[in-house]
Amino acid sequence: MVSSQRERAVKYDLGLDVLLPDLGGLIPAGGRIESADANPSAVYYDTADRDLLRHHITLAHHTDGTDTGWQLTVPADKARTDIRMPSADRDAVPDELTTLVTGIALGEPLHRVATLSTTRRTHRLLDRDEHLLAEVADDLVHATVAGDAALVSEWREIDVELGDGVGRSLLTTVGTRFTRAGASPSTHTSTLDHAFAGDHTPTGVDFDSPAQEALTVYLDTQVQAIVAGDVWLRRGLDPIHSTRVGIRRFRSTLRVFKTLFDAEAATHLDAELSWYAGILGEVRDRQVQRTRFADAVAGLPTELVMGPVAARIETDLLAEQHRYRGHAMDALGSDRYRDLIAAVGRWRTAPPWATAATDSAVTKATRKAGRKANKRLTAAVADPDDAALHRARKAAKRARYAAELAAPILGKKKATKKAKKYKKIQKILGEHQDSVVAAQTLRTLGARAGATPGENGFAFGLLYALEQQAAQRARADAARLAH
Structure with missing residues (x-):
C-alpha cells in the first residue's frame, strides 16, 4: 500500500x-x-x-x-x-x-x-x-x-x-x-x-547576475509544479489546477522576457506547453462548471427548477470530464509529452540564453508588460467583443507574473504592489470570462434538455440570463478599473 x-x-x-x-x-x-x-x-x-x-x-x-x-x-x-x-x-x-x-x-x-x-x-x-x-x-x-x-x-x-x-x-x-x-x-x-x-554531475547552477538567478529560479519553481502534477495524475489525484498555473507562469516568462531567450527554442517550448495546457484545460473547465452550476441551481427558487436540471448538469459534465481526463492520461504516454518533459528539464537549470539577463533588461520587460496590460484593458472596456476582455485578462496575468518574478530586482514592496494591482484586474476579467464560457455551456445543455422527453430548458434559460448579468457586472467593474 x-x-x-x-x-x-x-x-x-x-x-x-x-x-x-x-x-x-x-x-x-x-x-x-x-x-x-x-x-x-x-x-x-x-x-x-x-x-x-x-x-x-x-x-x-x-x-x-x-x-x-x-x-x-x-x-x-x-x-x-x-x-x-x-x-x-x-x-x-x-x-x-x-x-x-x-x-x-x-x-x-x-x-x-x-x-x-x-x-x-x-x-x-x-x-x-x-x-x-x-x-x-x-x-x-x-x-x-x-x-x-x-x-x-x-x-x-x-x-x-x-x-x-x-x-x-x-x-x-x-x-x-x-x-x-x-x-x-x-x-x-x-x-x-x-x-x-563529486561525480561532476551538474546538479547546481552558477548565476552570472541576480536577474539570471531570478529568472532561472522562477522557471525551476514552475517545472516543479509541472513535474509534481505528472506524478499526481498517475496516482489518480487531481493536480490539474496547480499544473496549469505552473504552465501559465512558465509561458508568461517565455513571452515577457522573450528577448533574453533563444527565439526558436522559446517559441517551440511555448507551443508544446500550450498543447498540454489545452488538454488539461478541458478537464479543469468541467470541474469548475460542475461546482458553479450546482451552486447556481441550488440558489434558484424550487418552483423554477423544472425537470432534473442538477442531474443533467452533473451527468453530462462529469462524463465529459472523465473523457477529457482520459485524453490527458493518453497524452502522458505519448512521445510528444516525453519530449516536453525532457525540454523543461533542460530549461530548469540551463535556459538557452540569447543575451545576458541583466537587472535593467528584467526591469524594462516587466514595465513593458504592465504598460501592455493597461493599454489592453482600456481598449477592451470600449470594445463590445468579449474576446477583447479575455486578451486583456491574459495580459494582466503576464504583468502580474512578471512583477512576482522581478521582486528580487524591483524590491519586494514595489513588486508586491504591482502584482496586487494586476491580480485584481485578472480576477475581475476572469469572472467575466467564466460567465461567458458558462453561458455558452448552459445554452448547449439547455438545448439538449429541451429536446429530451421529461426535461425542458426553462431553468437553463434562467441560469443563462444570470451568467449574462454576471458578465455585464464584471465588464462594469473592469471599466472602473480602467479609469
Missing part, C-alpha cells in the same frame, strides 16, 4: 569535527530532548541519465530498523511529498512506483545508481505535553556511486524536520543557532545530489 505525507524540513552541512550546538534553548519549560542512535541505509534508483535527479526527485529503498521500504520524494511548492511503500525487497522497484515516475524517467528503465550508509544521532525536541516540536538528525554519510569505477565519499549533514502543526518560525530559530556554530545551508537538493557532486 502506498502512503504519502508532506514534510517541512531544512538541511545543513557541518564539518566532521564541529560540535552540534546546544539544543536545550529550543524547547519550552518542562520539555525535553530524546536522543537515539541508528544506522540507516538507502539504495537509490534512477535512469542512466539521472532524469529523476534532474527534477529533484529521489526514489530509494530505505532500511532503518523498524522503517524498511520504498520512498519516492517529489518536491513542489516549497515543500516536498514523500510517497512510501513498505517492502523488504530492495532489488526491484515496485510496479506502482515505476508507473508514477515513468513520465519523468522518459520511459527509460530504472537501475541502482548509489548506496548511502549513515551513522545517525537523532534528537527529538518535545514540549511538556510530549508533542514533537522538531527532529534534528546529525548524520555522517558514506556514499558509493555506481559506475565504471565506484566513487566513494563521506560528509556530515544536519537535517531538521518540524513536527505536525509547528510553525515554521522554529526553523528560522534553529537555522540561526546552527549557522553561528559553523553550519551552512546545504547547497544540495538531496542527500543523493550531494553524493553525485
Whole structure:
C-alpha cells in the first residue's frame, strides 16, 4: 500500500569535527530532548541519465530498523511529498512506483545508481505535553556511486524536520543557532545530489547576475509544479489546477522576457506547453462548471427548477470530464509529452540564453508588460467583443507574473504592489470570462434538455440570463478599473 505525507524540513552541512550546538534553548519549560542512535541505509534508483535527479526527485529503498521500504520524494511548492511503500525487497522497484515516475524517467528503465550508509544521532525536541516540536538528525554519510569505477565519499549533514502543526518560525530559530556554530545551508537538493557532486554531475547552477538567478529560479519553481502534477495524475489525484498555473507562469516568462531567450527554442517550448495546457484545460473547465452550476441551481427558487436540471448538469459534465481526463492520461504516454518533459528539464537549470539577463533588461520587460496590460484593458472596456476582455485578462496575468518574478530586482514592496494591482484586474476579467464560457455551456445543455422527453430548458434559460448579468457586472467593474 502506498502512503504519502508532506514534510517541512531544512538541511545543513557541518564539518566532521564541529560540535552540534546546544539544543536545550529550543524547547519550552518542562520539555525535553530524546536522543537515539541508528544506522540507516538507502539504495537509490534512477535512469542512466539521472532524469529523476534532474527534477529533484529521489526514489530509494530505505532500511532503518523498524522503517524498511520504498520512498519516492517529489518536491513542489516549497515543500516536498514523500510517497512510501513498505517492502523488504530492495532489488526491484515496485510496479506502482515505476508507473508514477515513468513520465519523468522518459520511459527509460530504472537501475541502482548509489548506496548511502549513515551513522545517525537523532534528537527529538518535545514540549511538556510530549508533542514533537522538531527532529534534528546529525548524520555522517558514506556514499558509493555506481559506475565504471565506484566513487566513494563521506560528509556530515544536519537535517531538521518540524513536527505536525509547528510553525515554521522554529526553523528560522534553529537555522540561526546552527549557522553561528559553523553550519551552512546545504547547497544540495538531496542527500543523493550531494553524493553525485563529486561525480561532476551538474546538479547546481552558477548565476552570472541576480536577474539570471531570478529568472532561472522562477522557471525551476514552475517545472516543479509541472513535474509534481505528472506524478499526481498517475496516482489518480487531481493536480490539474496547480499544473496549469505552473504552465501559465512558465509561458508568461517565455513571452515577457522573450528577448533574453533563444527565439526558436522559446517559441517551440511555448507551443508544446500550450498543447498540454489545452488538454488539461478541458478537464479543469468541467470541474469548475460542475461546482458553479450546482451552486447556481441550488440558489434558484424550487418552483423554477423544472425537470432534473442538477442531474443533467452533473451527468453530462462529469462524463465529459472523465473523457477529457482520459485524453490527458493518453497524452502522458505519448512521445510528444516525453519530449516536453525532457525540454523543461533542460530549461530548469540551463535556459538557452540569447543575451545576458541583466537587472535593467528584467526591469524594462516587466514595465513593458504592465504598460501592455493597461493599454489592453482600456481598449477592451470600449470594445463590445468579449474576446477583447479575455486578451486583456491574459495580459494582466503576464504583468502580474512578471512583477512576482522581478521582486528580487524591483524590491519586494514595489513588486508586491504591482502584482496586487494586476491580480485584481485578472480576477475581475476572469469572472467575466467564466460567465461567458458558462453561458455558452448552459445554452448547449439547455438545448439538449429541451429536446429530451421529461426535461425542458426553462431553468437553463434562467441560469443563462444570470451568467449574462454576471458578465455585464464584471465588464462594469473592469471599466472602473480602467479609469
